[in-house]
Amino acid sequence: MAEPLVRLRGVDKAYVDHVVTPVLHGIDLTVLPGEFIALTGPSGSGKSTLLNLIGLLDRPTAGEVYLEGRATSALNDAELTRLRARRLGFVFQFHHLLPAFTAVENVELPMLADRGRRDPELRARAARLLESIGLGDRMPYLAPDLSGGQQPRVAIARAHAGDPPQVLADEPTGNLDTESGRQVLELVRRINRERHTAFIIVTHDERIAHQCDRIVHLVDGRIVGDDAP
């Protein structure tokens, strides 16, 4: 069996703000390379919180998150940041492209943030990625000038730019029409198959969930189902 990309063992998460609000309870989850996973559940079930923990954006209240076999709870902020930059990709809800930058710059920026200096190779890589997803002619467009269907594709290219072994996507097809949603799903599926990149996709959409290889279902902060469709 391949080394898991992510392993969560007995993970609890609670937010403390005047009152303690428990969100996740005793989560055990393993993600293998190349998996295509849907994370489903009703609103408030803890899907985004779980995604943030897997993505090292947040720390668990109890339990441990292992990334590629390495326990992460003792790592400092700089080490977590470096792991996020090099081993993880993110597609955010509403895509969150940076409006002051062009499509190609948005794809290039996370690599640039990690590397620190401009490098023609980074720009060439970002351009090749956009070309490969049919957005070559949109490279010089500022993010707000891209269409509603193009923005999530650029966001996916950005997440994939550093060629991380796994990408975490929070409702990548939310707020998209059916056709755009279909195109986005096709794109992530293509990357998953061609690059063997694991995807964990948070979704409310049953149709999208059923196109994934595995569905993890959360209710009230607990995993209540974890089966292939």
Added chain:
Amino acid sequence: MNFELIVALRYLREGRGQTALILTGIAVGVGVIVFLSALINGLQTSLIDRTLGSQAHVVVRPPEELPRVLTAEPGTLHGVIVQRPPQRVRSIKQWQQAREDIARFPGVVAVAPTVIGPAMASRGPGSSAVAVRGIDPEQYQRIVALREKLVAGSLDLTGFRALIGIDLADDLGVRVGDRVRLQAGLERTAVYTVAGIFDFGNRDLNQRWVFVSLRAAQALFALDGGVSTLEVRGTRIFDAEALAQRITERTGLVADSWMAVNAQLLVGLRSQSSSSYMIQTFVILAVALGIASVLAVSVVQKSREIGILRATGAPRGRVMRIFLIQGGLLGLAGSALGILLGIVLALLFASLAKNPDGSATFPVELTAALFLRAAATAVGVGILAGLFPARRAARMDPAAVIRGG
């Protein structure tokens, strides 16, 4: 180009309205600082030039004569009234040695021996009380640029020749080549040919000072090879008081700095400087607050973007530097505009008010050092003002700001 600079420049360009406003604010602030500094420095330099254009930095003279009281016999009590004797022109003891000693002091550029004493200058029925200054023209030229002050004649004091001020020449009705009689005391008198007429730009000096050769003054005041004063020029004019104190401590002679002699002028200069610094401090404070508020607003506006950058791998330090660089860039660009504005204001002001001789009533002093200082201050203030917003941006929790967005 590095990541921080790319993002900083893009954010400044994206918020070009805000950027333009704060740049205008910084430019006005820096412009005021440059203008004020140029004006105050110009006025002070002009005042000091006028004052020190005719004075040595330090004048060394012998200690005052004090009467000695005879000690009373033991067991007797005497009532004594001690009267201060009238001071006369006296020589510094072993003045050649004293001159060499003083010339070796650190910070001393030149030492010139002089004989200074009171006399009456007369021509026909006209007479005037004057201060005769016996000098060696070459040595004295290194203390006071006398040759540059001449408006007629030459710096030739050989034999019985004298230089007189332009106002004394008017009072006595003499020109170059005419003769004047100088009388010191009741018996010592001599007739001098006017070799030149000087103008120190000071009516009192132009009426009172008469220059003759050192030898002629020694004869006039019966000093026989002695000198009454040593005039000293230092490297830094504002170190004159410290230099005078060192001379007094080391030689036992009385040393007066131009600062002690012109105490009121010094108080005036310091008051001007203090008020200028105070205005500049408030201007810098206003500029700093302006930059800080613009960057603080920018951090709030861009919190989600900062979260995205942090989530996708931008370290805290890089995020912090994005805002520090913005502060520095605003300071740099604002100071460039401000320096231009300051130059225009200063030159305009200087050109508006003129003296009868065509020189500026308010001279301005625009120097590279002033521009560098203004730019360095603006950049430094910009970076400091960016510190608080930058720290706030770097400390943002990416999960929280993305979730909140």
